[in-house]
Amino acid sequence: xxxxxxxxxxxxxxxxxxxxxxxxxxxxxxxxxxxxxxxxxxxxxxxxxxxxxxxxxxxxxxxxxxxxxxxxxxxxxxxxxxxxxxxxxxxxxxxxxxxxxxxxxxxxxxxxxxxxxxxxxxxxxxxxxxxxxxxxxxxxxxx
Numbered sequence: 001x002x003x004x005x006x007x008x009x010x011x012x013x014x015x016x017x018x019x020x021x022x023x024x025x026x027x028x029x030x031x032x033x034x035x036x037x038x039x040x041x042x043x044x045x046x047x048x049x050x051x052x053x054x055x056x057x058x059x060x061x062x063x064x065x066x067x068x069x070x071x072x073x074x075x076x077x078x079x080x081x082x083x084x085x086x087x088x089x090x091x092x093x094x095x096x097x098x099x100x101x102x103x104x105x106x107x108x109x110x111x112x113x114x115x116x117x118x119x120x121x122x123x124x125x126x127x128x129x130x131x132x133x134x135x136x137x138x139x140x141x142x143x
Contacts, residue, residue, distance in 0.1 A: 020111045023049070030115075032107020033057070034098040097127065 023031035027049050036050040044051075080087075098104040101123045103112070109127070112120020 016106070016110055017114070020106075020114065023053070024111070030107055030111040032103050032111065034104040035107055097130070101126065 020031045023029070029035075029049075031053070033053075036047075036053050040047045040050040040054060082090075094104075101108065103120070103123065105124065105127050108117075108120035108123040113124060
């Protein structure tokens with residue numbers, strides 16, 4: 001999945017932004033995956049919106065794969081080209097980064113920047129800079 005797919009990217013961006021606005025209007029809270037997951041783990045009795053959100057995240061790819069929407073070229077990869085240890089290290093680093101940054105890219109990048117939060121703008125720049133560095137190292141230095 002390395003081809004440039006502007007319509008799929010545009011559709012995805014619009015849907016993520018719309019989800020963020022609807023989540024804020026419905027719950028009065030910023031939509032962020034790490035925050036919702038933390039809420040689900042720490043106070044599961046009061047986390048019904050987080051439960052629905054996480055279910056949507058888990059079921060969304062299955063729905064997309066079931067219908068294979070070709071009009072906007074949404075096709076998920078059937079496999080990833082990583083070893084298990086790379087997935088584990090990546091997951092741990094993402095968890096540490098979201099903990100240190102008090103949120104993840106969905107919270108800071110989508111909702112925070114949309115609210116002109118300086119902290120979110122800085123956090124998103126750090127996330128993106130580290131992501132570019134890691135991809136460059138993995139694809140051009142370590143491979």
